[in-house]
Amino acid sequence: MRSLSAGLGLLLVVAFILSLLAGRVWLAPPDIVFGHNVLASLIVTDLRLPRSILALLVGASLGLSGAVLQGLTRNPLAEPALLGVSTGAALGAVLAIYFGVTMISGAAGPLLGLVGALAACALTFSLGQGGGTITLVLAGAAVSSLTAAGIALALNFAPSPYAAYEIMNWLLGSLADKSWNQVWLILPFVLVGGAFLFTTGPALDALSLGETQAESLGIDLSRLRIAAIAGTALAVGAATSVTGAIGFIGLVAPHLARPFVGHQPSRILLPAALLGALLLLVADIAARLVHLGPELKLGVFTSLIGTPFFFWLVVRLKRTSP
Amino acid sequence: MSVLLAEGLGVRKGGRAIIGDISLTAGPGEFIAVVGPNGAGKSTLLAALAGLTRPSAGEVSLDGVPLARIARRKLARARAYLPQNPMCEWPLSVERLVALGLTAHLPALGPLPDTFDAAITQVLADHDLLERKDQPVTTLSGGEFSRAMLARALVGRPELLIVDEPVTGLDPVHAFAAMVRLAAWAASGNTVIASLHDLTLAARYAGRILALKNGQMAGEGTLSPTMIRNVFGVESRMRGEGRSVTVDFLES
Helix, strand or coil: CCCHHHHHHHHHHHHHHHHHHHCCCCCCCCHHHHHHHHHHHHHHHHHHHHHHHHHHHHHHHHHHHHHHHHHHHCCCCCHHHHHCCCHHHHHHHHHHHCHHHHHHHCCCCHHHHHHHHHHHHHHHHHCCCCCCHHHHHHHHHHHHHHHHHHHHHHHHCCCHHHHHHHHHHHHCCCCCCCHHHEEEHHHHHHHHHHHHHHHCHHHHHHCCCCCCHHHHHHHHHHHHHHHHHHHHHHHHHHHHHCCCCCCCHHHHHHHHHHHHHHHCHHHHHHHHHHHHHHHHHHEEEEEHCCCCCCCHHHHHHHHHHHHHHHHHHHHHHHHCCC | CEEEEEEEEEECCCCCCCCCCEEEECCCCCCCECCCCCCCCCCHHHHHHHHCCCCCCEEEEECCCCHHCCCCCHHHHHEECCCCCCCEEEEEEEEHHHHHHHHHHCCCCCCCHHHHHHHHHHHHHHHHCHHHHHHHHHHHHHHHHHHHHHHHHHHCCCEEEEECCCCCCHHHHHHHHCCCCCCCHHHHHEEEEECCCCCCHHHHHHEEEEECCEEEEEEEEECCCCHHHHHHHHEEEECCHHCCEEEECCCC
């Protein structure tokens, strides 16, 4: 696991540097290091650095949370959106746009998004509590449907075509036009949420044997569920509230890491977080470099490259299951 | 070494009494077989004895301390439990699966200490699994898998081992081998409680039989045709004694 994580870390550094250089204006490495070029320094410190750091935070949150939720539910199709977190955050942010709160303060969208994510998670948890993991997943599906209905309603009654356009734009997911404000806003939530998620390792391992055996091994299942849900709500909720919905990273990253670490759930956590960050960073670089007229939204791009993976997953499941 | 004590134990699920008024004592060196027809409440009794199902009446205690008041991890270090048809959801290696038995022994942070490697290697050797240690458990045969699960249960050297139908689905050779292992674990000063459907195996290896019928205790002690008639309602014949005894049901 160590060599895998070290290798991923190295790739991440390379991708990060590339992310600072690449874009509509290509920069040369000396421009970043020495800062002779004032315009280049501005581009890097004000635009590309916060954008790249956001990509790291958001990608790592998605990958880590996906790994924890797949371990918790022992379902290979589980991902952060499962608990209603993503759509909850989306609903919060959409309502902020709908009621024009975003005009007053730029932080209103993310803040309301975070509130939406936490509220959706609290609802999922209180609804599915005490009924085991399957009930929890069903509760998450129910809450997702509810929040999705709320988003559709907001689109339906959007006060102006411009608001509808803004909502649609936000829903597609993007890292464009992000600043340090958003980085500082989500950083504490991502760190605390990530810490919660990382504590679940040993319990997820024991859960490989099913809930009864995990309990017999001294695992507190309700505490595990709380850590997984709270961690996802904080980390992914904060991430989604800034960037909009970004699909498939949370689903794909754990799967890519799994075969390299002997499928042990606790050993997937760190590589999945690193892979999530790497995938999102690379996707963002690619989205910046593709010029097809309007900007290619990051969420659209990850969905485009993630969907074939979903197909492959289904085909493989069909082949391996009896 | 510890003594398990159940007094007036009852479990209700969905408003229905599954087991009621069961009392028993199990001490070091004892191998107790729980027998009874399907639906008699064997699994519920074992789960309650393991502290995994909260009793609605009476209580279970280990060395005088009620199970509910023993910390989860401490209890997990003293007793191991294997449910009916145990499974593993990911293709872990045999070695990793067995190591999961040490979950409650793990330090709060950090990886498996080196001292555990010896324990894992030993238990793998005891269960003829050394050559398979790197193989994914999902590719094992049924007999190998149940051996790996037993190794997982024994790796933490539990004073109390509770197993639900350990030989169901095993061919006769593997079933006998599993029973020999359970009996050996009891003989080395531990307590083993197992539910069994095969009365011949129960009569041969268990020191004491606990017979359940409709959630009630219907007999305790040595297996006899009278006990079998009371519990299963069929006539039977027992031949031989000790580890060569056989139990046959007779057509009525």
